[in-house]
Amino acid sequence: MGLPDMTSPSPQAREVRLSYTDASARTVYCTEVEVPFPEGSLIVSRTDLQGIITHANQAFVEMSGYQREALIGAPQYILRHPDMPKAAFKDLWDTVMRGEKWHGYVKNLRKDGSYYWVYASVVPNVRGGTITGYTSVRRKPSRVRVAEAAALYEQWIKQEVATS
Ligand SMILES: Cc1cc2nc3c(=O)[nH]c(=O)nc-3n(C[C@H](O)[C@H](O)[C@H](O)COP(=O)(O)O)c2cc1C
Numbered sequence: 001m002g003l004p005d006m007t008s009p010s011p012q013a014r015e016v017r018l019s020y021t022d023a024s025a026r027t028v029y030c031t032e033v034e035v036p037f038p039e040g041s042l043i044v045s046r047t048d049l050q051g052i053i054t055h056a057n058q059a060f061v062e063m064s065g066y067q068r069e070a071l072i073g074a075p076q077y078i079l080r081h082p083d084m085p086k087a088a089f090k091d092l093w094d095t096v097m098r099g100e101k102w103h104g105y106v107k108n109l110r111k112d113g114s115y116y117w118v119y120a121s122v123v124p125n126v127r128g129g130t131i132t133g134y135t136s137v138r139r140k141p142s143r144v145r146v147a148e149a150a151a152l153y154e155q156w157i158k159q160e161v162a163t164s
Helices: 058-064 086-097 143-163
Strands: 014-019 025-030 043-047 053-056 102-109 115-127 130-139
Touching: 043 058, 053 058, 086 102, 086 115, 086 130, 086 143, 102 143, 115 143
Parallel strands: none
Antiparallel strands: 014 025, 043 053, 043 130, 102 115, 115 130
8 A cells, every 4th residue: 555755856856745545655755847738638547436546548647757557556646746735635535426526726746746737627437326436637727727726725735734
């Protein structure tokens, strides 16, 4: 269970210890380098009921910086950025587990410590009335909305730190 620590991409990278909801933890490194969303692409992945990646399209693989083999079977939190509040993902999971669609802005961490913003739509995959997994389709986000989300998430993280 869990993922190995990241390796530091550069001496300037910020080191953060992240704990995940499956009780595992790892050290991640992030830089201030933003990678633009690939023009004209959709970044798509599917997960099982636990959020383990079962499918990733080529754009997902390329943007993550990981090899496809490292992604399939890994938890989707492999991309979790420390600037993302826990509350955003709680809302995502609460919504899709109810069988509803979730939309939101997500800052993702790449293997090399850089990041990219997406506008994600996450839907439950339903077969015969039962949820069998989830699909996320990510589009290029509006810069104005990214700035709003970044400010909001900063506030949420402050509250999470204050109440933890
Ligand atoms: C279909 C699907 C796609 C997801 N995509 C991402 C993603 O791109 N980045 C991310 O950080 N979390 C994503 N998540 C949420 C993760 O499962 C996880 O909740 C999040 O990374 C925070 O980790 P934690 O729940 O262990 O705290 C996705 C979840 C689902 C169901």
